[in-house]
Amino acid sequence: MKNGVWLYGLQFFNTVLPLVTLPYITRVLGTAKYGTFSVVLNFVSYLQVVVEYGFALSATREVALISDDENNSEDGLSRIFTRVIFVRFLLFICCFAITFINIVIFNRPKETNLCFFVLSISLIGYVMQENWIFQGKQEMKFISICTIIARIITTLLIFICIKTPKDIVLYCVLYSLSPIIANIMGTIIAVKRYKLRLLRLKMQDIIDALRNGMYVFFTQLSSKVFGAIGITFLGIFASSEDVGIYSAIYKIPYVLMLLWNPIAQIIYPITSKRIVESNYKGYIFIKRIKKYILLLFGGISVLVGIFAKPITAIAFGSDYVQRFYIIYPLLLWMLLGINNNFEGIQTLVASGHDKEYSACFQVGVIGTIIFNYLLIYLWGINGAAMAPLISEGLLSILLHYRVRRVGTFTNL
Known part of the structure; x- marks a missing residue:
């Protein structure tokens, strides 16, 4: 019940704030500019799934089932934490390279290319996303607190700064700030609360992390295709x-x-x-x-x-x-x-x-x-x-x- 109250507090903000900002943004940007933003965001959302790599489920299960002895040892939760951070950072570099190639190859307006670049920066926030730890520990209040604070900040900035369709790049900047702010805060809380530290990894640790999250990753990527491929083909x-x-x-x-x-x-x-x-x-x-x-x-x-x-x-x-x-x-x-x-x-x-x-x-x-x-x-x-x-x-x-x-x- 406690977890439910905190997560529904989060979802209240996730539901109400879009209901407040979306009518404003769709009107200010107009159908064409909002369509451009949607196409770019759709592309970056595929890369987001790659960076997250299924750890939201596979790592959550590891944390939920970890034994008390292992949890209290030096290389228990910290080893999972290190694996997830390291693998996600490698995937982020690959995804950012894909964005750069996409910008170079296709002859798009400068404004659209800037949107691609700015929204891709938001992926660094998902490298640091520690929701899987809080979910596995069933302490969802930390997820809620961090996300609510970040959303309030960026929502206020959207109303203050976005005034015309020409502000589409600035809107992308503010949109990217939300996951970055929330997940930096979440990482700080997780490190302090669970005494996490980065450990030296062996190649086998990285291989195990990739293997453990592989099936869930392909499933989530497929799920993203289920929800997002329509915008991809509409853009074409x-x-x-x-x-x-x-x-x-x-x-x-x-x-x-x-x-x-x-x-x-x-x-x-x-x-x-x-x-x-x-x-x-x-x-x-x-x-x-x-x-x-x-x-x-x-x-x-x-x-x-x-x-x-x-x-x-x-x-x-x-x-x-x-x-x-x-x-x-x-x-x-x-x-x-x-x-x-x-x-x-x-x-x-x-x-x-x-x-x-x-x-x-x-x-x-x-x-x-x-x-x-x-x-x-x-x-x-x-x-x-x-x-x-x-x-x-x-x-x-x-x-x-x-x-x-x-x-x-x-x-x-």
Whole structure:
């Protein structure tokens, strides 16, 4: 309950502040400039997944299951901490090099290239992200405190500094500051609270870290493709205005997902332990929670669907209302995403079946790329709204089948 209160305090800020700043930004930047920002942010979000490299789950599980003796030893938690920081820093260098090559190769306006460069700087914040430690220790209040402070600072600066569409680069700077400020604070707290220190690593330590996070990384990268490939193809086949409209309306189910995320973070360490103790009881626990969560978010989705047009007008402005109807398939996509989290993360990953979970996503991501390419090429923004729903439905079938094929669950 304590963790829930802190994380919902965080999600209150994650939900309310975008509801305050997004209407302002979509109006000030306009559909075209907001579309440009969305395309750049979409590119950097792929790199963010690379830098995080699945440690949000794989390292969290290591911390949650670490023994008391190892936790109190010199090379227990500190060794995990060192591995994660070192591997993420190497990945950050690779990702920044990719951004530089992208800027050099493609002939884009100078303003757009500056946006790419500035938003890529934000990746250094994810190198220092220690949420996996706090989540594994079930001390989520530190995640909340750091993020809330950073968001308040950057939100105030956005209202003070962003006045015209020409301020798009400055908006990228302020957007990048939030993860950097929050994660610097989080690292300082984690180091002091858990007496962390950097240890000398062997090559095998790095290999083990990469191996432990590999399946979750590919799964999260696939998940990012599920949610972001639409903007990628829209940036190729559609106008900046359509990209801006789609990106704005997409934020509505995204905000609902922000309400779900604290629940997922809270129950993941619990489901991990329960499934380790008893596969059957752990799975029954997951099914019971899933039923109530889907009923809750299903009801919210119905209300949002009823008032979709006025919500779009109030949230983003009259320029975005013409495409309000794309919210309907996106709401269904959000519900399937929550269901698939229970089937995949809370069941397969929590029970140590990362490989099986990743395998489902590798098939699903191929379908996602194909569906998005074809539907967006044929129907533009309308196809972009339908493709995630079809792709998530395919993944749902794959995960449902895999859970029942895994040996430890065949008796259910």
